[in-house]
Amino acid sequence: MPRFAANISMMFNEVPFMERFARAAANGFTGVEFLFPYDFEPEAIAAELKRHGLEQVLFNLPPGDWAAGERGLAALPGREAEFRDSVDTAIRYAKALNCPRLHVMAGLVEESTSGTAPDNVSRETLSSNYQIYLENLRFAARKLAEHDLTLLIEPINTRDMPGYFLNHQAEGHAILAELNEPNVKVQMDFYHTQIMDGDIWKTYERYRDGVGHIQIAGVPERHEPDAGEVNYPWLFAQLDQAGYDGWLGCEYKPRGETEAGLGWYRAYRM
Numbered sequence: 001m002p003r004f005a006a007n008i009s010m011m012f013n014e015v016p017f018m019e020r021f022a023r024a025a026a027n028g029f030t031g032v033e034f035l036f037p038y039d040f041e042p043e044a045i046a047a048e049l050k051r052h053g054l055e056q057v058l059f060n061l062p063p064g065d066w067a068a069g070e071r072g073l074a075a076l077p078g079r080e081a082e083f084r085d086s087v088d089t090a091i092r093y094a095k096a097l098n099c100p101r102l103h104v105m106a107g108l109v110e111e112s113t114s115g116t117a118p119d120n121v122s123r124e125t126l127s128s129n130y131q132i133y134l135e136n137l138r139f140a141a142r143k144l145a146e147h148d149l150t151l152l153i154e155p156i157n158t159r160d161m162p163g164y165f166l167n168h169q170a171e172g173h174a175i176l177a178e179l180n181e182p183n184v185k186v187q188m189d190f191y192h193t194q195i196m197d198g199d200i201w202k203t204y205e206r207y208r209d210g211v212g213h214i215q216i217a218g219v220p221e222r223h224e225p226d227a228g229e230v231n232y233p234w235l236f237a238q239l240d241q242a243g244y245d246g247w248l249g250c251e252y253k254p255r256g257e258t259e260a261g262l263g264w265y266r267a268y269r270m
Contacts, residue, residue: 005031042096072105185212217252226264
């Protein structure tokens, strides 16, 4: 049976962040993930995890100035020193929270790796972004490896995040091959995959050895995985049959109150 982790950056927003761990546990979740922990001391978060018997599954490196619209640093020129500092910060939190995997956001550029450069952006500029991205990922991977941590990269759709540097599963897995760092994997969010690539199950089968984490949400509105164009019960059964033993991160925006929308989860509740 799949193991579901509540993404408490999106779920249980009816209460303050530090109260969401209790809500997740009370509703049967045994794991949680979130975007960023950096507004809170790691010891305080670790205490909530222990108090409620939860496993911290995943969180992101610092993304730059999120409030100002930044969405990661790894592919941005001139931000290398800040990126390296962010790696150290994330490792400190990961060790305190006993979290085995960290997601590195690439950042926003004028055009993604898969598109045609607009008039004001040269292909040379995009190539420079790519080389910076590889160098930063290699640095982060080797630092994380010292602590037995996995680095994740995630293709994100261009509708929700225009200009994000990494958009397609094929791109992510090509980067894995080029890096050749054993602790780097691709985070496969079925929501983003359906929007950008479609054919979710065959895409997963093609790349499964490089997939380090899966996330879910309904398509097209990113609500609960119980409606829309993706047949999630079938996908969950396929993952079981294929022997997937990782987590499924519930990174969706509830239609209303979180608990009112958890009917889909009752069949899977541990």
